[in-house]
Amino acid sequence: MESRVEVKQPTLNTSGFSDDLSETRKMNSSNGRPTNKFEDQVPFSPEIAYHQPESTMAARGSHPGESLTVCSETLGGIIYRSIRLVVFSNRLNLLMPFGPLAILVQKLTGHHGWVFGLSLLGIMPLAERLGYATEQLAFYTGDTVGGLLNATFGNATELIISLYALKSGLTRVVQLSLLGSILSNMLLVLGCAFLSGGIVFSKKEQVFNKAAATVNSGLLLMAVMGLLFPAVLHYTRTEVHFGKSELALSRFSSCVMLVAYAAYLFFQLRNQSGLYISANEEERETGDNSNDDESPEISKWESIIWLLVMTAWISILSEYLVGAIEGASNSWNIPVTFISVILLPLVGNAAEHASAIMFAMKDKLDISLGVAIGSSTQISMFVIPFCVVMGWIMGQPLDLNFQLFETAALFLTVIVVAFMLQEGTANYFKGVMLVLCYLIVAASFYVHVDSNSEDQPVP
Known part of the structure; x- marks a missing residue:
């Protein structure tokens, strides 16, 4: 058998x-x-x-x-997974339909108050998603380049809004919105990052790279100097050619500031990249980082594609937003100054808010500073001079004279933040102080009447 x-x-x-x-x-x-x-x-x-x-x-x-x-994941599966992660993974994205609704209201009724409010709500989740896509891209580039990318795409909203306002001849809105972005980043965004990180890590003191913070503070002081001299020249009546020397000085200073920012990027990313290595990267080199298990949720090319899509959609909504600013000011009985300095930057800085807080809660304070302070540096040393040059090309007389009240607010803000950063440490108390300073600034602009506009005091 x-x-x-x-x-x-x-x-x-x-x-x-x-x-x-x-x-x-x-x-x-x-x-x-x-x-x-x-x-x-x-x-x-x-x-x-x-x-x-x-x-x-x-x-x-x-x-x-x-x-x-x-090859098990098809192209359709990749697209579905990417949309699910980027669009449907955040509750703030429930505000995305307000963007198309703003366009519809503009076409049907033309009510500027509703169009402005709906556009604000529609841009907010898009700006936050820009921060998410940049964070994913930062996994492939490292902390230093990641912070720079986050600041760049975080400022894409402000730059697009400014260019549309400049095209419409609203030069004062451009000045005030960019000034508000600097104040919001340095006080509110950085303050919220320090506050949230200090609460999560209350038993230890968070540290960051003091050298990078010092260089950024120096660049901000240089930007203040570039904005201060045209204002002083105007108010002291010491111009050689009244009405022309101030504009010529602004354009010359803008070109110098662009060169200085380009030199800063080259210095930071090439010659002295080791000087600005973050504490987070040092921990990874020594093997002491507890966040090594983190990995990107989407690929590098998916991140780049989403950045382009979000930027394009923001540019479309920005056109409706800018066109409704003056109408919203009349409908809501709120000065254009307050709308430009406070409301517009709150929406444009949604990406910075989300990214800075998220990185601070992960004990990646160097990226949070790169987002908040780096974003302020980029606006003051690149976006503002770039808009002045673009206005020069368009024939719009945009200058660096931000008026005396606004320039004083910027100067005091830079001094306060520089003192907060000099120790190279962060805690929740510093965060509370910065947020309270921003509340004072917001209240000041609410009662401020801009001499260059038709703002009237709110009854």
């Missing part, structure tokens, strides 16, 4: 099928049955290949199971 041999299911390990096959050959030989190399071959099973551990696949190299695993 022929004996039957029961062969167990092969077990996959780093050595493949060799152990189980050798055991099967021994059992067949003991029963007098010749072994056949073609019988001993285990047929390929897609189910087995999909359940094979990644370590086994990496050890064995390329084979049919590996190609099936890699």
Whole structure:
């Protein structure tokens, strides 16, 4: 009677099928049955290949199971997963429909108050999603470049709004909105980051790179100097050619500031990149970082595509937003100054708010500073001079004379923040102080009447 041999299911390990096959050959030989190399071959099973551990696949190299695993996610699956993560993973995205609704209200009714309010609500989640996509891209670039990218795309909203306002001849709105962005980033965004990080890590003192903060503070003081001299020249009536020297000085200073910012980028990213290495990167080098298990949720190219999509949609809504500013001021009985300095930056800085707080709560305070202070530096040293040059090209007389009250507010803000950063440490008390300073600034602009506009005191 022929004996039957029961062969167990092969077990996959780093050595493949060799152990189980050798055991099967021994059992067949003991029963007098010749072994056949073609019988001993285990047929390929897609189910087995999909359940094979990644370590086994990496050890064995390329084979049919590996190609099936890699190609298992189709293009449609990638798009669905990306949309689900970017669009449907945040409750703030519930405000996205307000953007198309603002366009619809503009087409049907033309009520500027509603259009302005709906546009504000529609841009807010888009600006926050810009921060998310930039954060994902920062996984592939490192903390230093990541902070710069976050500041750049975080300021995309302000730059787009400013260019549309400049095109419409609203030069004063451009000045006030960019000034408000600087004040909001330095006081509110940085204050919220210090506050949230200090609450989460209340038992230890958070630290950041003092050298990078010092350089940014110096650049901000240089920007204040560039804004201060045209204002002083105007109010002291010491211009050689009244009404022309002030504009010429502003354009010359803008070109100098653009050169200074380009030199700063080259200095930071190339020659002295080691000087500005963040504390987070130092911990990764020494193996002391507890956040090493973090990984990006979307790929690098997905992040870039989402950045372009969000920027394009923000530019569309910004056109409706800028066109409704004056109408909203009349409808809501709120000065254009307050809308430009406080409301517009709150929406434009939504990305900075979300990113800075999120990184601070992960003990990545260097990125938070790169977002908040780096964003203020970029606005003052790049966006404002760039808008002056673009106004020069468009024939719009945009200058650096931000008026005496606004320039004084910026100067005092830079001094306060520079003192807060000089120790290289952060805690929740510093965060509270910065947020309270921003409340004082907001209240001051609410009761301030701009001499260059038709603002009237609110009854």
